[in-house]
Amino acid sequence: MASLPPVKVGLLGLGTVGGGTITVLRRNAKLIASRAGRTIEVTVASARDLTKARDFDTSGIRLVADPFAVVDDPEVEIVVELIGGIKPARELVLRALANGKHVVTANKALIALHGNEIFEAAQKNGKVVAFEAAVAGGIPVIKVMREALAGNDVLWLAGIINGTCNFILTAMTEAGRDFGEVLAEAQKLGYAEADPSFDIDGIDAAHKLTILAALAFGIPLQFDKVFVEGIRNITREDVAYAERLGYRIKHLGIARQREQGIELRVHPTLVKAKQPLANVNGVMNAVMIQGDAAGQVLLSGRGAGAEPTASSVVADLVDVVRALTSDTEHRVPHLAFQPDAVEAQPILPMEDVETAYYLRLNVSDRPGVLADVTRILGDRGISIEALLQLEHKEEGPGTVPIVILTHRVREKAMNDAIHHIEALAAIQGRVVRIRLEALK
Ligand code: NAP
Numbered sequence: 001m002a003s004l005p006p007v008k009v010g011l012l013g014l015g016t017v018g019g020g021t022i023t024v025l026r027r028n029a030k031l032i033a034s035r036a037g038r039t040i041e042v043t044v045a046s047a048r049d050l051t052k053a054r055d056f057d058t059s060g061i062r063l064v065a066d067p068f069a070v071v072d073d074p075e076v077e078i079v080v081e082l083i084g085g086i087k088p089a090r091e092l093v094l095r096a097l098a099n100g101k102h103v104v105t106a107n108k109a110l111i112a113l114h115g116n117e118i119f120e121a122a123q124k125n126g127k128v129v130a131f132e133a134a135v136a137g138g139i140p141v142i143k144v145m146r147e148a149l150a151g152n153d154v155l156w157l158a159g160i161i162n163g164t165c166n167f168i169l170t171a172m173t174e175a176g177r178d179f180g181e182v183l184a185e186a187q188k189l190g191y192a193e194a195d196p197s198f199d200i201d202g203i204d205a206a207h208k209l210t211i212l213a214a215l216a217f218g219i220p221l222q223f224d225k226v227f228v229e230g231i232r233n234i235t236r237e238d239v240a241y242a243e244r245l246g247y248r249i250k251h252l253g254i255a256r257q258r259e260q261g262i263e264l265r266v267h268p269t270l271v272k273a274k275q276p277l278a279n280v281n282g283v284m285n286a287v288m289i290q291g292d293a294a295g296q297v298l299l300s301g302r303g304a305g306a307e308p309t310a311s312s313v314v315a316d317l318v319d320v321v322r323a324l325t326s327d328t329e330h331r332v333p334h335l336a337f338q339p340d341a342v343e344a345q346p347i348l349p350m351e352d353v354e355t356a357y358y359l360r361l362n363v364s365d366r367p368g369v370l371a372d373v374t375r376i377l378g379d380r381g382i383s384i385e386a387l388l389q390l391e392h393k394e395e396g397p398g399t400v401p402i403v404i405l406t407h408r409v410r411e412k413a414m415n416d417a418i419h420h421i422e423a424l425a426a427i428q429g430r431v432v433r434i435r436l437e438a439l440k
């Protein structure tokens, strides 16, 4: 090791994850060098505003405002992209590859939307693009899916894959706190995306699910096929009612193999309170994978934040440094499957997805209403697992909320049932629908 010169790294972005990466590389420099076989040295880094105060040590690193100066630096062997978003990240990554550099990125949006193009460019140039930090922060789920579970037919996976959403839902459940106030705290802690609506509206989780599904099923990255629903409409009442029924509401990304195709969906989901995923709280993430051979595997850890994410970035750096001495043909394929084995399979439209449901409706408190609702459900083959009529004065006199849990049914039948329920004169407002998963 002593005889090999340090590997020179160029860093794009000095924000939450960029800062964490520098800190971890410095603090654990000796350990990391002994694992990688060479010292890893960040020689140049870029940020938009070089006058900004940073709470980490940038001494010895040349700081530049132009990110293209990093990817064009002839000394740099590995570029670490921690800017986020598509522009200019996509161009920078492609240019780094064309310049013969390996790339490490935490940018799930970039991989989910442009990964197919980027991996093709990487392969053409004989370079690695590593992206462990792009999914579930500090949890090494990419490595597990791609390598440790390579012998399995993955039947389904389900995960809490957005730390910000889980942080907010946990605070609503445990402390009854206000949505906006908790979001501001998540932003302050560096968990949220630059545009936090990506977190709250489920887009970030959909980016991550796109990547996990490609690894699990050998399909191309296809973000546009993911059904996406965020947590904006979840109220404290829904959280409390779910709790009374023995459930918790979690924002899940779910990918499931079915005979007719693959379910790809991100939405708030009721899960039994004793289910392991129901007990993953705060910024913690967890991914549950059902393999035909391994059975159920549960990975959990911190899903966001400077050092947990840096842990994955640095692990990728170590992998790339190790690979610098091996021949490119025999490296681990980017999407777990060999490029010529990646093939399209149908992704099921949401109407064909099968799940159970939590329904909450406000009804006029008069005889026969419940019978009308259950008839509409029954006519569509939707059977009821539990029903709760609650005392609730907030919606006005004479109005009561009713919560119904159903057994599994196709989304299409449920859409039709909700349409007819909402048309009943006794129903006030919209029916709240949250999907429910037994995760068996
Ligand atoms: P961040 O704190 O906003 O940092 C972004 C950095 O990139 C900043 O240094 C910023 O410069 C620089 N930058 C922004 N736009 C730029 C542009 N147009 N041109 C050049 N530089 C630009 O972001 P982050 O939270 O570290 O996230 C970085 C990446 O990691 C994203 O892809 C994110 O999705 C991913 N990620 C984040 C987390 C997390 O917990 N935060 C976890 C996993 C993955 P200034 O500092 O001068 O503003």
Ligand code: HSE
Pocket: 134, 135, 136, 137, 161, 162, 163, 164, 165, 191, 192, 193, 199, 204, 303, 304, 305
């Ligand atoms: N904004 C993301 C989250 C960062 O909250 O999970 C980690 O990917």
